[in-house]
Amino acid sequence: MTALTEPLAATATSSGRARRVALNPKILAGLAILALFALLTVAQPLLEATVWDGKANIYDPRFGFDTTIAHPSAPSATHWLGTSSLGRDVFSMLTYATRPTFLVALTAGSSIAALSLIFGSIAAYRRGWVDGFLSHLSDAMVLLPAMLAVFILGISRPNAEFGALHVGFTFGVIYGFGPAVATVRAAAMTVVAKPFMDAARVAGGGGGWIVTRHILPHLYAHAAVQAMIGATGAVIADAFLSFRSAVGEDVGFGMMVYDGIIWSSLMAGIAPVPWWIMVAGAGGITLLAAAFYLVGVGLREALDPRTRGVLR
Amino acid sequence: MIQTADRARPPRLPWFVAFLAKRLVWALVTLVIFLTAVFFFMQVWVPYSWATQFMVGGSSAFEAAREAAGLDRPLVEQYADFVLGLARGDLGTSFRGFPVADAMTDALPITLTVFIAGSVIGWVVGELLGRLGSWNRGRFSGAAISVAGVLSATIFPPFLVFLLVRWLRQPLLDAREAMGLPTDSLNLWRGALIGEAGAPTQGDVRWLVALGLSAALVVGLVVRSYGRRHQLALVEGLAIPAMLLGVGLGIWLSGLGAHAIDLLYRVEVAATTGRGTPALALFGIALISFGQVMLLMRAGMEAEGSEDYVLTGRAKGLTERAVRDRHVARNVMAPVLAGSFLTFPTVLAGMIIVEYELEMQGLSSVLFDAIEFQDIPVIMGVMVVLGLIGIGFRLVTDVTIASLDPRQRRGSA
Numbered sequence: 001m002t003a004l005t006e007p008l009a010a011t012a013t014s015s016g017r018a019r020r021v022a023l024n025p026k027i028l029a030g031l032a033i034l035a036l037f038a039l040l041t042v043a044q045p046l047l048e049a050t051v052w053d054g055k056a057n058i059y060d061p062r063f064g065f066d067t068t069i070a071h072p073s074a075p076s077a078t079h080w081l082g083t084s085s086l087g088r089d090v091f092s093m094l095t096y097a098t099r100p101t102f103l104v105a106l107t108a109g110s111s112i113a114a115l116s117l118i119f120g121s122i123a124a125y126r127r128g129w130v131d132g133f134l135s136h137l138s139d140a141m142v143l144l145p146a147m148l149a150v151f152i153l154g155i156s157r158p159n160a161e162f163g164a165l166h167v168g169f170t171f172g173v174i175y176g177f178g179p180a181v182a183t184v185r186a187a188a189m190t191v192v193a194k195p196f197m198d199a200a201r202v203a204g205g206g207g208g209w210i211v212t213r214h215i216l217p218h219l220y221a222h223a224a225v226q227a228m229i230g231a232t233g234a235v236i237a238d239a240f241l242s243f244r245s246a247v248g249e250d251v252g253f254g255m256m257v258y259d260g261i262i263w264s265s266l267m268a269g270i271a272p273v274p275w276w277i278m279v280a281g282a283g284g285i286t287l288l289a290a291a292f293y294l295v296g297v298g299l300r301e302a303l304d305p306r307t308r309g310v311l312r
Numbered sequence: 313m314i315q316t317a318d319r320a321r322p323p324r325l326p327w328f329v330a331f332l333a334k335r336l337v338w339a340l341v342t343l344v345i346f347l348t349a350v351f352f353f354m355q356v357w358v359p360y361s362w363a364t365q366f367m368v369g370g371s372s373a374f375e376a377a378r379e380a381a382g383l384d385r386p387l388v389e390q391y392a393d394f395v396l397g398l399a400r401g402d403l404g405t406s407f408r409g410f411p412v413a414d415a416m417t418d419a420l421p422i423t424l425t426v427f428i429a430g431s432v433i434g435w436v437v438g439e440l441l442g443r444l445g446s447w448n449r450g451r452f453s454g455a456a457i458s459v460a461g462v463l464s465a466t467i468f469p470p471f472l473v474f475l476l477v478r479w480l481r482q483p484l485l486d487a488r489e490a491m492g493l494p495t496d497s498l499n500l501w502r503g504a505l506i507g508e509a510g511a512p513t514q515g516d517v518r519w520l521v522a523l524g525l526s527a528a529l530v531v532g533l534v535v536r537s538y539g540r541r542h543q544l545a546l547v548e549g550l551a552i553p554a555m556l557l558g559v560g561l562g563i564w565l566s567g568l569g570a571h572a573i574d575l576l577y578r579v580e581v582a583a584t585t586g587r588g589t590p591a592l593a594l595f596g597i598a599l600i601s602f603g604q605v606m607l608l609m610r611a612g613m614e615a616e617g618s619e620d621y622v623l624t625g626r627a628k629g630l631t632e633r634a635v636r637d638r639h640v641a642r643n644v645m646a647p648v649l650a651g652s653f654l655t656f657p658t659v660l661a662g663m664i665i666v667e668y669e670l671e672m673q674g675l676s677s678v679l680f681d682a683i684e685f686q687d688i689p690v691i692m693g694v695m696v697v698l699g700l701i702g703i704g705f706r707l708v709t710d711v712t713i714a715s716l717d718p719r720q721r722r723g724s725a
Contacts, residue, residue: 137349139338139342140342140343140345140346142653142654142657142702143698143703144699145657145661145664145698147661148695149353151683152358152691153359155680156683170357178657179657182654233658233661236466236468237661239468240468240470243468243470254468257470257471257474261470273478278471278474282467282468282471285466286463286466290462290463290466293462293465293466294462297611300611301614
């Protein structure tokens with residue numbers, strides 16, 4: 001997580017920007033939530049090695065089933081967040097589903113950052129027809145919602161065939177060529193117009209040197225904003241895939257919400273609504289998505305030099 | 313003193329003629345690139361096709377199905393067919409045998425009504441909350457508005473729908489009982505469908521509502537901004553409600569009466585589970601869409617708040633409200649509009665999920681059914697329609713930005 005703020009700190013023209021990033025309440029809140037989920041990811045193997053040791057038949061997130069009670073059961077001492085309608089332990093599912101969700105966000109975020117940096121800087125540096133083509137392409141890709149593309153490719157296919165990496169990559173490529181390239185290109189345009197670009201050319205710098213040494217460093221932060229906001233969408237898209245088409249042993253946040261909704265509609269008026277499983281699933285999605293979103297929005301605020309005066 | 317004809321300039325076209333022409337050319341080029349991207353995404357990236365379900369039947373059945381659907385032809389030829397068909401207004405034929413355009417005209421009025429009305433409500437609420445929130449930062453209300461905005465942007469849409477159905481559906485139905493609306497409202501269109509001469513069909517009525525509502529909202533927004541510019545508080549506040557009332561009155565006077573209001577509660581004669589009502593969908597879409605606008609507005613307001621003219625305004629004794637609404641908010645409008653176009657795809661996907669989960673029989677049902685059936689022409693049709701809506705939205709925002717800010721009128725992207 002610190003890696004996200006590093007490029008920003010490295011390129012800060014003054015310590016002011018680094019301070020604004022470090023003090024932004026949105027970024028801090030987002031990083032705190034991310035740290036919590038990182039802990040949850042680590043908790044799964046730790047718990048399996050200690051508290052749940054030898055009880056895989058009860059606590060396994062995919063096949064566990066507690067034969068001593070009726071399911072779904074409300075939170076209790078033995079099942080901290082209750083159990084699902086299939087008898088799986090909700091806390092175990094929650095920790096288990098966090099890992100692939102991080103993977104989705106990481107894949108989407110890194111492909112968005114890479115694409116927007118490469119094509120944004122090339123468009124701004126080369127201008128002319130290259131820029132014309134790339135900006136028209138990104139205008140067109142903005143019209144193609146990345147989430148829908150993920151649904152078209154992923155609905156009714158099991159995780160083994162269309163898993164976290166596929167979701168993240170599909171989302172990342174389409175979002176990356178669309179809104180991300182559009183934004184980063186716009187930022188690169190203002191960099192290219194600055195006088196130090198002429199100085200770099202006069203000094204005899206080649207294209208590769210100018211792009212990597214003089215343009216890219218100013219774009220890392222903008223690409224990070226896009227990567228974070230894109231990761232938000234990728235997390236929600238992945239959750240909806242899991243909601244619509246989790247089959248067999250697939251475990252995901254969306255599928256937990258589905259489990260609760262389907263149970264409460266089947267048992268309407270007979271059994272109480274199993275809020276614990278829905279809140280665990282939907283809360284996991286929203287908190288994780290909000291964490292990426294907050295970091296992204298906070299970075300954008302910290303980047304805007306005009307917010308300096310009102311920072312509190 | 314020689315003020316005569318030779319100094320009079322030739323009459324110039326209004327700025328928006330040249331501006332619109334440039335933007336239309338831009339839209340056309342973008343559309344062609346978009347269509348190409350959609351086509352190759354569907355043909356190359358999507359691993360299935362109608363024919364894959366015949367694979368188990370042996371290669372001869374598979375080949376026959378491919379040939380019947382025209383999938384064995386070279387890709388370039390299929391692409392040319394697709395684009396030329398679109399130029400003629402032909403969206404192609406579904407693998408299930410019906411023209412794609414028919415499915416679209418059936419589904420579009422519902423989607424347009426719900427999406428346009430819902431996102432306009434979301435926009436107005438988001439703009440207002442963003443404006444208030446930025447001036448109340450540090451206070452509890454400012455923080456609460458922030459949390460609500462982030463929740464709106466990141467909530468899991470199916471869960472939101474579950475909550476809406478659980479808590480709001482029954483009160484809405486009770487309200488309808490209390491208003492004494494007819495419970496068999498759709499008898500009217502049902503009679504029309506059987507073939508009562510001269511009666512409007514169900515589709516006609518839906519289009520009427522969708523187009524009437526969109527037109528009223530656009531006119532309402534224009535009148536509202538006029539009122540704001542000329543400081544007519546009454547005009548500003550009443551513009552949108554008055555327009556909506558006008559549409560309602562018009563439909564009432566056209567003899568459809570209470571049945572038209574009841575459209576808000578019911579969509580389909582044969583609706584299966586009856587989970588959703590358009591009123592719920594409007595509410596859900598407004599909730600999904602207000603957050604992004606609110607956060608953009610708020611960030612813009614906060615950035616603008618440190619400008620010198622704010623200090624000047626305060627120094628000359630303007631009220632905080634006047635500084636906020638008449639000075640800062642207006643300057644923020646253009647970047648917020650431009651930014652909202654980039655968040656448009658994400659918000660749109662959320663709206664589609666909400667509409668689908670409420671079983672509205674709109675574009676989302678067509679799309680998700682088509683995905684289940686591996687019906688590529690219909691999926692492509694939906695993408696094309698969404699792309700056209702997006703381009704239309706972009707043109708409207710561009711023209712709005714240009715009319716707000718004369719610097720933007722040269723028409724470059």
